[in-house]
Amino acid sequence: MKERLDVLLVKKGILKSREKAKVVIMAGDVFVDGQREDKAGSMFDDSADITLLGNPIPYVSRGGLKLEKAMKQFCLDLSDRICMDVGSSTGGFTDCMLQNGALFVYAVDVGRGQLDWGLRNDPKVRCMEKTNIRYVVPEDIDRKPSFVSIDVSFISLTKVLLPVYNLMEKEGEVVCLIKPQFEAGREKVQKKGVVRDPAVHEEVIQKVMDYARTIDFSLCDLDFSPIKGPEGNIEYLLHLAKTGHPHDREELPVKEVVAGAHKELDK
Incomplete structure (x- = not known):
């Protein structure tokens, strides 16, 4: 089953909230199966390999x-x-x-x-x-x-x-x-x-x-x-x-x- 990228980031415990996930995604710091993704609404399988570039922003927004x-x-x-x-x-x-x-x-x-x-x-x-x-x-x-x-x-x-x-x-x-x-x-x-x-x-x-x-x-x-x-x-x-x-x-x-x-x- 596919889910939104921002939802997956929270579901996998990578980030604490969808709001924070959207900020990190829009900043271009999220990669899915090796490809940069900058749209929070993009849909991916639960098994997708999601990684963050560098140190993510430690706050809910920039x-x-x-x-x-x-x-x-x-x-x-x-x-x-x-x-x-x-x-x-x-x-x-x-x-x-x-x-x-x-x-x-x-x-x-x-x-x-x-x-x-x-x-x-x-x-x-x-x-x-x-x-x-x-x-x-x-x-x-x-x-x-x-x-x-x-x-x-x-x-x-x-x-x-x-x-x-x-x-x-x-x-x-x-x-x-x-x-x-x-x-x-x-x-x-x-x-x-x-x-x-x-x-x-x-x-x-x-x-x-x-x-x-x-x-x-x-x-x-x-x-x-x-x-x-x-x-x-x-x-x-x-x-x-x-x-x-x-x-x-x-x-x-x-x-x-x-x-x-x-x-x-x-x-």
Whole structure:
């Protein structure tokens, strides 16, 4: 009897969930009887020889790799912390938080039915789907988060950071993903929503940082995401802190980070 490839990966115990299986398959990391397969719905016999290329993504989606890098580069410790994942989608960031010791995670997203089934049923996760972070107030959550990740699309971070600031614990931290295609003016966005100009990248990063300062966030650190977003856009990781006494550790190396991103990711 033939079954879907994503189902077989779970049935054989190779991966834990169909959501994770789909991510690995789409990444081109699955081989069936020696042939690469990139369609989760492809049908195969139960006896098919299925192997994975290299190390599969350890999270339910590639998004977890972005937060993983931020945690390493910014020396973040999430042990026993209340966290919030804004723009949770499948839950890659949420998964990364839990695997790194988070006590509890609010998974917030305007969509519905996207969060990985295992995370949705995890007692350490509260699925807040069909929820726009701009309208969430402190009374909507039981405990204030001390760490928040933000990975949103089709909206500028300048519309999201203040609501997040108001929900957080004092001394809380934020890692937000700066996506040039949603921060730059329309005239600077190319076909398919791509922004390639390093100068525009520098401009939008500075715009987000300047706004963060105006609402009393401290600028802590900056780096680029280890993977590109949809359509090949380079994205950036900005580390902020709600200190109560805003200050910047130092002038963040915007130009150097942008140059490093293009050198590494535009190979």
